[in-house]
Amino acid sequence: MTDTTVAVLGTGIMGAPMATNLAAAGFKVRAWNRTRAKAEPLAGRGVEIADTPHDAVAGADFVLTMLPDGTIVHEVMASARPGGAVWLQMGTVGLDWTVKLAALAAESGIPFVDAPVLGTKQPAEQGKLTVLASGPEELKDRCAPVFDAIGGRTIWVGPAGAGSKLKLVANAWVLALTNGTAESVRLAGQLGLDPKLFLDAISGGALDSPYAHAKGGAMISGELSLSFATSLAAKDAQLVLDAAGGEIDLGGVRAALTHLKAAIDAGHGDEDMAALYYGTR
Numbered sequence: 001m002t003d004t005t006v007a008v009l010g011t012g013i014m015g016a017p018m019a020t021n022l023a024a025a026g027f028k029v030r031a032w033n034r035t036r037a038k039a040e041p042l043a044g045r046g047v048e049i050a051d052t053p054h055d056a057v058a059g060a061d062f063v064l065t066m067l068p069d070g071t072i073v074h075e076v077m078a079s080a081r082p083g084g085a086v087w088l089q090m091g092t093v094g095l096d097w098t099v100k101l102a103a104l105a106a107e108s109g110i111p112f113v114d115a116p117v118l119g120t121k122q123p124a125e126q127g128k129l130t131v132l133a134s135g136p137e138e139l140k141d142r143c144a145p146v147f148d149a150i151g152g153r154t155i156w157v158g159p160a161g162a163g164s165k166l167k168l169v170a171n172a173w174v175l176a177l178t179n180g181t182a183e184s185v186r187l188a189g190q191l192g193l194d195p196k197l198f199l200d201a202i203s204g205g206a207l208d209s210p211y212a213h214a215k216g217g218a219m220i221s222g223e224l225s226l227s228f229a230t231s232l233a234a235k236d237a238q239l240v241l242d243a244a245g246g247e248i249d250l251g252g253v254r255a256a257l258t259h260l261k262a263a264i265d266a267g268h269g270d271e272d273m274a275a276l277y278y279g280t281r
Contacts, residue, residue: 005030006146007060009053009076010091011039013226014117015066017124018090018150020045022064025149032056034072053080062146063110064088069235070097077104086111086139088146090131092171094239098164111139114160116167117151120227128152132170134163168240175237176252177209179259181216182277195220219277226272233273234260 004027008019011033023029023046032050033039039049050056057063057080067073070093077087087110089101098114105112113135123129129151133143140156147154157163188195199216202208218224237257244250262279263269 004028004062004145005060006062006064007032007050007056007082007085008047008064008066009033009056009080010066010068011042012066012068013121013228014091014124015064016042017121017127018064018066018129019047020125021127022146022149023047025145027146027149030056030060053077056080057082057085060085062086062088062143064090064146066091068232069093070101073097073101074104077101077108081108082110083108084110086113086142088113088115088143090115090117092116092167092236092239093164094168095161095164095243098161102160111136112160113139113143114163115143115147116163118167118170119151122227123152124150126152130155132157132163132166134158135160165243168236168243171236172240172250172253174211175233175240175256177211178215178233178273178276179252179256181212182219182259182274182280185216185219185277186280215274218272218274224268224272224274226270228273229269230260230263230271230273230275231269233276234264234269 006022006027006029008015008031011019011031019029019031019042029047030050031039031042031047032053043049053076063082063085065073087105102112115131115133118130127150131147131151131154133154134157157166184198185195188198199213237253240253259276259279263275266278268275268278
C-alpha cells in the first residue's frame with residue numbers, strides 16, 4: 001500500500017488510532033486536526049502532519065473525515081476540495097448532513113462513501129471497528145484495504161446514506177442500554193444493595209451484555225476512562241431523535257438524552273458517556 005495516500009481529517013479519540021493503523025498497514029498517511037498539537041504525536045507513528053486540510057488532501061487517493069459534526073465536516077471539505085480522491089465520511093453526522101455532504105461531494109466531482117463506524121476508543125486502537133459502508137458498488141474493492149486496516153468487519157449497507165441510518169439504529173440501542181444500566185445501578189444503591197450484585201445477577205445468562213459490564217463497572221467505580229465523551233453521546237442522541245422525526249416513540253433514547261444533558265450540566269461533558277449515571281440523580 002506504499003503508493004496509496006490517505007488523508008485523515010480529524011485526529012481525536014477515534015481519528016488518531018485510525019491514522020496510526022493505516023500507517024501500520026503500509027499506507028502513506030497525512031493527518032490534519034483543528035488543534036495541531038493533538039495531531040503531533042502521530043508524527044512518531046509514521047504519519048505526516050499537515051498544516052491545513054488542503055495540504056493534507058493534496059494528491060491523496062482517499063480522504064477520511066472523522067470530525068465531530070456535519071457543520072465542521074462541510075466547512076473543512078469545502079475548503080480542502082480534494083481532486084481525484086474517494087471521500088470516506090466516517091463520523092456520525094446524522095441524516096440531513098449526510099445528504100448535504102453527499103451533495104458537496106457531487107459538486108466537487110469526487111466519489112462519496114458514507115461509512116460511519118461502530119466502536120469507540122479501544123476497538124479503534126485495536127483496528128476492530130465495524131464499518132457500516134454505503135455508496136457506489138464499484139468502490140467496494142477499492143475501499144476494502146482502507147476499511148480492513150481500521151476495522152475488523154465491514155458491512156456494505158446500500159446506497160450512500162444507508163450506513164448513517166444503520167449507525168443511528170445501533171446508537172439508539174447503545175443509548176438505551178447505557179441508560180438502562182445507569183438506572184439499574186442507581187436503583188440498586190437506592191435500595192441498599194451493592195450495585196455489583198446487579199452485574200453478577202445478569203452475568204452469564206440471556207440478559208448478559210459485555211457493554212453493560214463495561215459501563216456499569218465504570219459507573220460503580222467512578223473511574224470514567226474516556227472512550228466516548230458524554231457531550232458527543234448527547235449529540236448522537238439528538239441525531240437519533242431527529243431521524244425518528246416524531247413518528248415513533250424512542251422513549252429509551254429520550255431518557256438517555258435527558259440524563260446526558262443533566263450530566264453535562266453537572267460538569268461531566270468531557271468525561272466518558274458512562275457519566276450519564278450522574279444525570280440519574
